Amino acid sequence: MKLKELVEQLRIVSVQGELDVDITGITMNSREVKQGDLFVCIAGIPGLQEDRHLYIDHAIEAGAVALIVERDIVAQVPTIKVPNARFALAMLSTHFFGYPSHNLKLIGVTGTNGKTTTSHMIEAILAHANYRTGLMGNIGTKIGNTIVKSNINTQEPHKLQANLAKMKNCSTDYCVMEVTSQGLDMGRVVGCDFRTAVFTNLTNDHLDYHGTMDKYLMAKGSLFSRMGNSFSYEHSKHKFAILNADDPASEVFHGLTTAQVITYGINKQADVMAEDIQLTVKGTTFRLVSFAGTVTIECSMIGAFNVYNALAAIATALAEQIPLHLIQQALSEFRNTSGRMEIIEASQDFIVIVDYAHTPDAFSNALSTLRELADQRVITVYSCEDDHDEGTTFSRIRDIAAKHSDVVILSAEHLSKETTNSMTQEIANGQGIYATSNNTTCELMPNGPLAIKRAIELATTGDIVFIAGHDYKTEVQHILKEYQNRHWEEVGNVVRTEDIPIRA
Known part of the structure; x- marks a missing residue:
């Protein structure tokens, strides 16, 4: 498709260079540019996406034959300046692929x-x-x-x-x-x-x-x-x-x-x-x-x-x-989508459920349901992340886990060293939410597979093991297989003395 046909879809543009250029693809990622592509320089979003104007030279070297930009740029290929490159990307992509x-x-x-x-x-x-x-x-x-x-x-x-x-x-x-x-x-x-x-x-x-x-x-x-x-x-x-x-x-x-x-x-x-x-x-x-x-x-x-x-x-x-x-x-x-309240069967006499619950609301819905349905204990495994905002704080999820579980086993693999050290101290001292009033015990493990292994080691007949926060289905299946053989093959890490779980 000619660049001219694409540009005609936009009303507010400033053009530098000839428009009689064949466009064979559209991209906003300079690492994906192929010969004949139109490179769209979207503006950056702090902490989320980089300003693509910074990669114009790299895109041209990779084969970009034209640019969509939001500011004045001097380049060796045709350049079209628009008020909103993101809107242009959507409009031009829709036209390029025939609506x-x-x-x-x-x-x-x-x-x-x-x-x-x-x-x-x-x-x-x-x-x-x-x-x-x-x-x-x-x-x-x-x-x-x-x-x-x-x-x-x-x-x-x-x-x-x-x-x-x-x-x-x-x-x-x-x-x-x-x-x-x-x-x-x-x-x-x-x-x-x-x-x-x-x-x-x-x-x-x-x-x-x-x-x-x-x-x-x-x-x-x-x-x-x-x-x-x-x-x-x-x-x-x-x-x-x-x-x-x-x-x-x-x-x-x-x-x-x-x-x-x-x-x-x-x-x-x-x-x-x-x-x-x-x-x-x-x-x-x-x-x-x-x-x-x-x-x-x-x-x-x-x-x-x-x-x-x-x-x-x-x-x-x-x-x-x-x-x-x-x-x-x-x-x-219909069977559950992989990682969505998915029951993992390996002929064990307790129930193992994997769920990618990572918001407080989803986590609470899932765990409160299991609490109501459980005949015995609920053992919850959660892979922690550092707090990012009030809506998805890990502190809220820890509180929910403590409220609805008999045993909480936390994985620290996605936590910063500072947060891990702080949690270690709090759990050891039974402080904060770890000073639970419902006899919930809490343990901290260095990574998800070790946390899962610990939960399955603790599980007895009729218990529910709930594994949430990340997609650990493959690890769970492997650990359950080893459980059946009563032979624990280490998953991910070798257990060291310092990996012994910290309990509250």
Whole structure:
């Protein structure tokens, strides 16, 4: 595509150089530049992304044949100055790849917790109904049975649009995409024509980036406010907002969107509801009451929060007119997303659950559920991180762990030396939250595998071992295998004298 065609998409530009240049790709990362690329110099975000104007020379050396910039630059290739390089990146990427979201049905899932599980449930129901599906989120990009991993959840526009184009070329019917608040705020999904927007919940998170809950709320709300302001007689152009009636933020999003709203919930009256909920440590059963009918839903998911995730997926599927019996079948066959309240079986006589719960709200939901379901002890393993902001402080998570667990085993591998030393002293002295009133014991281990090994060593018949904070599924499977053989092969580190757990 000619540079001239791309530049014509923008109205406020200043051009230096000739525009009769062939563009074969678009990128904002100088390390990924290939010959013929347009290099977009986005402005930096302190602590998150570097200013790409600093890498212009490197990009040109690597083969960039034109630049998008936000300030006056003298370069040996055509240079287009724009007010907002991020917006330009999204617009030009969308045009370059042929507006792919117009040719498939795009479903965006946003919220603090539950995005991954809900997205996977929606995708599973659509696939069960024989639609060709794509998935974008924590796992990367999934087209059919092929998965390409990504290092971020909501991808940057040039990669996101390229992957949507691949889905379009594979005749994909639906793409289900996790949409983060940062991705929305940074304009990563600008240019995406969402057919459906799904909201899970809103709790304190990412305040180190957004600053306030109001700004966090508005970032999420932009997904709903950007869904257009017109109606169409064509079925494929209908738009839907799937909102959690039990979350107050839904009222805001309802007012922001012109899409047809479908609500789901447990406590407040909604279009799609769960009644007679039966929770066990092996799965969940509830009666689904909806505008399409009433059926019993059985699934292997654990906890009331997963009932909400299931309801969001069901409401989305009903918007697509998928029959209730197919939804029922799909959810009965659905297995937890890897690392999301996933039961790890190795014929042990206690239960081991791995969950990537890393926000206080998600952690509390998961652990309080297990506390209610536990016949014996709850042993919690958590991989600590230094505090970054009030919404995701490790101190809150430690408090939750102490409240709902009989034994807490902490891993210090992601902590600074100073924090580790401080925790070591507090645990040894039984100070602060480690001076628990419910007889909870606390231990500190140097890394995750050793913490997991210690928990499994302590577990007895009927206990629940809950491993949260990081994806340790592979390590857990390996340690359980060794447990079965009663032969402990060291994982990650050799246990030294100084690695003996510190207890409170």
